[in-house]
Amino acid sequence: xxxxxxxxxxxxxxxxxxxxxxxxxxxxxxxxxxxxxxxxxxxxxxxxxxxxxxxxxxxxxxxxxxxxxxxxxxxxxxxxxxxxxxxxxxxxxxxxxxxxxxxxxxxxxxxxxxxxxxxxxxxxxxxxxxxxxxxxxxxxxxxxxxxxxxxxxxxxxxxxxxxxxxxxxxxxxxxxxxxxxxxxxxxxxxxxx
Amino acid sequence: xxxxxxxxxxxxxxxxxxxxxxxxxxxxxxxxxxxxxxxxxxxxxxxxxxxxxxxxxxxxxxxxxxxxxxxxxxxxxxxxxxxxxxxxxxxxxxxxxxxxxxxxxxxxxxxxxxxxxxxxxxxxxxxxxxxxxxxxxxxxxxxxxxxxxxxxxxxxxxxxxxxxxxxxxxxxxxxxxxxxxxxxxxxxxxxxx
DNA sequence: ATATTTGTGGAACAAAAGTTCCGTTAATAT
DNA sequence: ATATTAACGGAACTTTTGTTCCACAAATAT
Numbered sequence: 001x002x003x004x005x006x007x008x009x010x011x012x013x014x015x016x017x018x019x020x021x022x023x024x025x026x027x028x029x030x031x032x033x034x035x036x037x038x039x040x041x042x043x044x045x046x047x048x049x050x051x052x053x054x055x056x057x058x059x060x061x062x063x064x065x066x067x068x069x070x071x072x073x074x075x076x077x078x079x080x081x082x083x084x085x086x087x088x089x090x091x092x093x094x095x096x097x098x099x100x101x102x103x104x105x106x107x108x109x110x111x112x113x114x115x116x117x118x119x120x121x122x123x124x125x126x127x128x129x130x131x132x133x134x135x136x137x138x139x140x141x142x143x144x145x146x147x148x149x150x151x152x153x154x155x156x157x158x159x160x161x162x163x164x165x166x167x168x169x170x171x172x173x174x175x176x177x178x179x180x181x182x183x184x185x186x187x188x189x190x191x192x193x
Numbered sequence: 194x195x196x197x198x199x200x201x202x203x204x205x206x207x208x209x210x211x212x213x214x215x216x217x218x219x220x221x222x223x224x225x226x227x228x229x230x231x232x233x234x235x236x237x238x239x240x241x242x243x244x245x246x247x248x249x250x251x252x253x254x255x256x257x258x259x260x261x262x263x264x265x266x267x268x269x270x271x272x273x274x275x276x277x278x279x280x281x282x283x284x285x286x287x288x289x290x291x292x293x294x295x296x297x298x299x300x301x302x303x304x305x306x307x308x309x310x311x312x313x314x315x316x317x318x319x320x321x322x323x324x325x326x327x328x329x330x331x332x333x334x335x336x337x338x339x340x341x342x343x344x345x346x347x348x349x350x351x352x353x354x355x356x357x358x359x360x361x362x363x364x365x366x367x368x369x370x371x372x373x374x375x376x377x378x379x380x381x382x383x384x385x386x
Numbered sequence: 387a388t389a390t391t392t393g394t395g396g397a398a399c400a401a402a403a404g405t406t407c408c409g410t411t412a413a414t415a416t
Numbered sequence: 417a418t419a420t421t422a423a424c425g426g427a428a429c430t431t432t433t434g435t436t437c438c439a440c441a442a443a444t445a446t
Contacts, residue, residue: 002392175318195422
């Protein structure tokens with residue numbers, strides 16, 4: 001048999017994701033990733049293919065981990081309004097905690113690339129639909145349990161919630177302060193009843 | 194005196210803006226702009242400075258024209274709820290009319306660059322604040338005229354409206370269909386009362 | 387211990403990006 | 417008509433980007 005890889009495949013993929021997330025696809029060069037991660041050029045190309053393939057892999061990884069976790073929360077929560085509130089708090093906190101205001105990788109990527117790259121567009125679309133379905137399902141359960149009124153159509157409410165979560169990711173790049181986030185979250189949640 | 198420019202300075206600036214708007218800062222090369230606009234390299238650099246300066250000029254142009262127009266509408270409208278509704282309809286239409294789904298140049302630019310470029314961050318922040326003030330002023334007038342109830346704080350409602358408009362620009366990159374937009378707009382406007 | 391086979395280091399490269407420079411051209415003020 | 421001065425065309429150049437290739441290294445099955 002042949003020798004084994006000296007680097008952890010998942011770890012490098014994760015770090016590459018952070019690069020693309022932070023600086024965008026066109027703003028990140030293979031060289032930067034190599035410098036930071038210390039693996040050799042040939043290993044990078046050998047393992048992940050070219051730059052675009054690597055990017056697509058990181059986007060899928062985001063979908064499977066970050067988006068996946070949110071969907072799991074929505075699928076399993078016993079307290080729907082509380083979980084929705086929590087997601088908004090998390091969105092706010094990620095904008096003011098120590099680390100960078102990276103926003104959402106999926107949002108950043110679709111804004112940069114979705115018009116020009118069909119594969120990115122497809123991933124992004126699938127991601128949106130999966131999230132919408134998870135929110136819709138959770139809202140339905142919330143309504144059945146009496147945690148939410150039946151005044152709103154579940155899918156419409158789901159779409160509205162997502163619109164406001166995405167709006168917050170844009171706000172995170174706009175120099176808005178905490179009060180702005182609090183106002184938006186308060187007003188949005190006033191509809192989630 | 195010297196000879197006059199063979200190109201229209203404003204027109205080239207406008208076309209350069211469309212490039213950056215469509216393909217992003219890092220996705221657009223000076224060469225592409227030159228190829229399309231037909232002016233010479235030296236004229237471009239002579240007139241607008243380097244690529245980044247040109248970009249900054251186009252971003253300011255957007256602020257002065259597109260954002261300026263929205264602010265003007267809000268400052269002068271006699272029917273505030275109607276104007277707000279109109280802005281949402283325009284946001285929706287721009288996603289489905291013949292031309293490209295470019296989204297909002299200000300949103301695209303801040304998502305791509307605001308973390309890394311202080312000057313972009315400043316323009317983007319100022320743009321947000323100017324818009325928020327215009328919405329807030331309009332909402333106050335609407336409340337005084339009895340077109341809107343006084344249940345909502347004007348500034349909080351303004352922030353909420355902007356959050357949903359920006360959310361729509363993200364939706365325009367997400368492969369969402371008309372029904373998604375209609376649900377979001379209906380739910381958002383249900384709060385604008 | 388060796389053969390096998392894949393990983394690794396790094397040289398090398400073509401193309402593109404971003405910019406500068408300069409000789410030439412052409413408006414216009416006088 | 418000419419001098420003046422800025423615009424123009426395009427050659428040229430330095431980096432950076434994205435990628436390939438190959439000689440060498442090392443893990444493991446036998």
